[in-house]
Amino acid sequence: MKAHQKINAIGKLAKNTFYGKKLIESHAQHESRVKELSSSLQDREDKKIKRRRLLGPSEFWGEYWRQQEALLVADQGSSNSMHTFVLQYDQGYRKFIVAHPEIYWLVDESRPKEERCSYEVIPDGSPCHLYFDLEFTKDLNPTSDGSKMTKTLIDVFCAYFLEHWGFPCRRSDVLSLDSTTDVKFSRHLVFHVKNVMFKNNKHTGRFVKAICSSIRQSLLVDNTKRSSADNILSHFPRGDLAELFVNTMKGKQLFVDEGVYTRNRHFRIYKSTKLGKNSHLTVSDDSEYILNSTHKNKELGLFLDSLISYLPSTKNLILLEYQDKNSIDAIKYSKECLSQRQVCVRTEKKTESPYPEIDKFILDIVKPGKIREVKVMNDDILLYTFTDHRYCANIGRPHKSNGVYWIVDLHSQVAFQKCYDYDCTGFKSVPRKLPEKICFELDKETDILLSSIPDTQYCSSRQTDNVVILEDDADSELANIDLPASIT
Structure with missing residues (x-):
């Protein structure tokens, strides 16, 4: 017998003598059982993962340098699940990211706080919620009460919602996000009237500008003539409407930014800040918004509800149209509603003129x-x-x-x-x-x-x-x- 065979035989004899034959056999059976259970558990986990991928959001993640390319990819995604976001980096450049909102939130939530500089792209021609950007400089308006002004504005637009389309709207339907600093009062509002959105942000912009114009006009007439000028605004104290105007470098203006309804607008998302600033959007202390009970994760729910053009479901969705005060309508959602967006996204741009x-x-x-x-x-x-x-x-x-x-x-x-x-x-x-x-x-x-x-x-x-x-x-x-x- 060779030397190494002798050593193995001696080792085996010593092992059997020390542990006993029955104990060794029992240990072998135990190891075999553990392997079987581990294999079974792994198969079960694999099935769970596959099931989550089948029923849950798509895990697609695309990064692009050009907005046009990102919008095209999102437009070609399944149903309405793909969304386009903008991420700004501290080096000054940015990327356009296409992903399901839930997936984007999981990634964005893991970023360091100072790196969370993300924006939603509101696609041209896409349905959207009524939204606002409210702001004023504190030094120029030391007596302005931003919280009270915001509540007055919400009440005004809720009244017009009911008057024009017959849909009840309350403060509890409005998500109020705050990024106020020592220098500037800043709020974002997103109206969530159940199963109701605007056809696109052109209609939204026309509606907002028309009501803002009515507010200005109502303060130019005598109290005795206010009812004939605008029946809705006549129910609001003149002083409350006057408080909506703030001092700027160009004189008195409404604290509503009426320039945020342009094509493919970038709108900051929940918990994000502007690059180089520490002014993250969080739920305002005076917000009366009631989060949808279907959201199990509160933070995820707030993020999804902060998105202007996210369509989790189009079932029973009504789209509002506003051309002017004499042309107001509400239509049922259909895929044809997105045809305008698809045409706009695919339009080729010319970089040279005939001259x-x-x-x-x-x-x-x-x-x-x-x-x-x-x-x-x-x-x-x-x-x-x-x-x-x-x-x-x-x-x-x-x-x-x-x-x-x-x-x-x-x-x-x-x-x-x-x-x-x-x-x-x-x-x-x-x-x-x-x-x-x-x-x-x-x-x-x-x-x-x-x-x-x-x-x-x-x-x-x-x-x-x-x-x-x-x-x-x-x-x-x-x-x-x-x-x-x-x-x-």
Whole structure:
């Protein structure tokens, strides 16, 4: 017998002698049973995981540099489950992320607090809840009671909900999120009327602007004439409505930001903060919102309810339409309602106009920025939007979030800058005369040049003055341009 065989035999003999044969056999049976149970438990867990993936939210996660690509991917997702989010990084860049909201929340919740800088993209043409961005500077308004003002505003819009569409709306239906700092009062409101949403944020914007206009008008008439001016507002104390106006650098204004209803708007989500600031959106202390009992996880439920365009179910969903006070309707949801969104998302953008010399002239002004899109309005108006360029002549520096655009009036042969920031509403830079070479060519070949513009690019608006104030017109083609980065 070889040496190693002898050693094994001696070891086996010693083992049998020490433990006893029966104990060793019992131990072997136990190990075999443990392996069987472990295998059975693993199979059971695998089945649970597969079942969760089958019945639960999709685990898809896509990251994209371009918003257009992300919206297309989300649009092609199953039913309405895919959502587009924007995540800002401290290095200054951002990514567009497509995921199911529940999956995004699980990932976002695990991030360090200071890195939670996320926004929801409200897709153009997609159904959405009524939402608000409320704010005012505290130093300019030391006596303003933001909490009371918010409650008054909620009551006003709930009254109009009932008047226009017959749907009851209460404070308990409104999620109030707060990110107030020592410098600024800031609230986000999301109205959750059961089974009711607006057809898209264009209708939402028209509704909000119409009521805000009514509030302004109601304070311009005598108390004796208020009832005839607006029956709804006549039920609210004049003093309460007056308190909704705050001091700004441009005078008295409503504390409602009416500029947050643009195309593909970015709206901050629950528990997120603006980049570089410590102002996370949390439920306000005075919020009376009642969370849906179907949400087992309260934090997840609040996050889902904070989303403006999330459609967990379209069964029995009613969509509200608001063209003006004489054209109000409510329709039942159907897949055809999303056809407008799909067309908008897939529209190809043009980065060159029919006038290369004018394009070069504009590029020289905005360097190192690039032309993002050119639109030809009617026959003689060009509108340019940009990437990597946000310089605003009104404030003398680039805007942090909102974009700017340039208008070229071929008839007057001038170019000027306008801004999408709400605080710059109505601003128009000093017009720049187009170079003589361009003017000469325009004068010489006007008929030829203008006749070469495709009819499909025409817009119904003609006058330059209309272009200047188009930001206040929710129906305007210009007011719904896909902006570089409008975030709130």
